[in-house]
Amino acid sequence: MHKSNLIYALKRIIYAVPTIIGLLILTFLISRVIPSDPAALVAGEMATPEQIEALRHQYGFDQPLYLQLIDYFQRLFQGDLGKSLFSGRRVFMDLIDRFPATLELTIVAMLISIFVGTPLGIVAALKRNSFLDHALRGFTVAGLAIASFWLGIMFQLLFSMWLGIAPLGGRIGVDPPKFISGMYLLDAVLTLNGTAFLSALQHIALPSITLSFSSFATIARFTRSGVLDVIQEDFILYERAMGLPPRLVVYKYLLRNAVISTVTQIGLLFGLLLAGTVVIETVFDWPGLGLYAFNSIVLSDYQAILGVTLWAGIAYVTVNLIVDISLTIIDPRKAEL
Amino acid sequence: MSNLRLAWIKFSRDRLAFSGFLIVFSLVLVAIFAGALAPYPEDTFSIHPAERLQPPSLKHYLGTDSMGRDIFSRLLFGARVTLVISFIAVGSSLLIGVPLGLVAGYFENWFSELIMRIADIFLSIPQVILAIFLAQSFGPSINSVILALSITYWPWFTRIVYAETRSLKKTAFIEATEALGASTLRTILLHVPPNVSSPIIVRSSIGMGFTILTAATLGFLGVGAQPPTPEWGVTIAESREYLPDAWWYATFPGFAIFLVVMGFNMLGDGLRDILDPRIRRGFE
Secondary structure (H helix, E strand, O other): OOHHHHHHHHHHHHHHHHHHHHHHHHHHHHHHHOOOOHHHHHHOOOOOHHHHHHHHHHOOOOOOHHHHHHHHHHHHHOOOOOEOOOOOOEHHHHHHHHHHHHHHHHHHHHHHHHHHHHHHHHHHHHOOOOHHHHHHHHHHHHHOOOOHHHHHHHHHHHHHHHOOOOOOOOOOOOOOOOOOOOOHHHHHHHOOOHHHHHHHHHHHHHHHHHHHHHHHHHHHHHHHHHHHHHHOOHHHHHHHHOOOOHHHHHHHHHHHHHHHHHHHHHHHHHHHHHHHHHHHHHHHOOOOHHHHHHHHHHOOOHHHHHHHHHHHHHHHHHHHHHHHHHHHHHOHHHOOO | OHHHHHHHHHHHHOHHHHHHHHHHHHHHHHHHOHHHHOOOHHHHOOOOHHHOOOOOOOOOOOOEOOOOOEHHHHHHHHHHHHHHHHHHHHHHHHHHHHHHHHHHHHOOOHHHHHHHHHHHHHHOOOHHHHHHHHHHHHOOOHHHHHHHHHHHHHHHHHHHHHHHHHHHHOOHHHHHHHHOOOOHHHHHHHHHHHHHHHHHHHHHHHHHHHHHHHHHHHHHHOOOOOOOOOOHHHHHHHHHHHOOOOHHHHHHHHHHHHHHHHHHHHHHHHHHHHHOOOOOOOOO
């Protein structure tokens, strides 16, 4: 890594710290100031007045707000997100257990959107105003307007209920592969477990395609405009004037630059996908963080919802940090704060 | 006046923006006249167990739901719920976000830095998740959805207005205004807003689409509007039990969401092309 890149990376990390602290304070304020009785909210709908009082004392809801904030920070640094009413376990452990399922779904959806969206965006830009370009434009505008939970239900109706070619939900139909990463597809490959791999692939197909729909549209759009910008740059004109064949110019010069505009989007997409998992996992009964969040909503499990929110926020900030830093390696011009 | 007319001519010739406008305009009409247009206006709440889960027919254009209520009528009333939620949410985001963006963009001190950092913090949690968390904290209801969406959406306006004001401040026009003796307050209130209004209008239209989608999502997940409100997301959630037989139950509310969000997005896209002379067609 170049020295200026290293300095940028450090600066960028330091810059993220106040954001994360702010994120913690924001969630604290929302959970303590908005509800009329935070203790009752945490205790759940079934709690007796005595239980609520006990919780009020245990969590220090009867203390002044600044003391509560200090306590909140102390707990978070010990990984203490409270106890889930639903599972009776520590929320933090629940999140860790369910994270691989969500990560797997998000990664597969991300790969689909990149490997389908990028080529389509490039072709649309190269053949501007062609039928394909217009079709893609219509498709991307539509892709951003579809409610993903509805799309998932329509896919279930068509592919699972009517055609019967995809499972309705769940992660796998056979015994899961031996635990290595918790991501079934990866674990099945690592343990050379063909049956598990196929079953996992069948199960992930519909949810990941549904999840990738809006991000795929976004990525195609951004790649298209990224390529259009590059086409008009002087150096492309220069290469063409030097007599390089168009095909070579496209492959060698254009693509590298188009990749940059795609990578820029990954951070943003990750947020989109992460938010999307809540509904997609609910629709497809996918046992990850999103389904956990939905179950917590149904059961009014407040600490668990708070945990998912914090987790999503920190994951989002971290991914954007990594994306920003890797961008400076691809394109050193980006290394300014 | 001629400027306005020019904009209107451009607007009515832009197929995308104009179709978007037509969809949005019809939606507003439907929302206002839902009571007159719906064949069974009483079906928002009353139930008819004898007519439950009937497929689309001439009597019930889009079929009936699990309580025998006419889905078409409920969709029309759902348009009202949706529009009210997103109008108020986008409106209050504007009221919070625009002034903050103006102040942060115009001044270059610790206070504007603070505003922008706070906006960043709100944007650091994926918006739907933040909205779920907020709605759950307020307790599930339509009012909570409106509050949650306003709290999550304002930073977008702040960011845009901030960026536009910053670049406007560097132009000779603002410098001249100040040299002529206009006070800071006068500049911020009278001279900056008209010049940053285009991106705000575009963002508002796209924001309407976003808030409609998110409100439906919250309804679907059970943190938003509650049954028997004829909200579209709630209806889709109710319909899942009755699949695959009652396919119409889940299908049509989703189409309604799609059509309306598409309308606002097209309008926003088209307005961007018309209002922003820096972007010409095909370079979006």
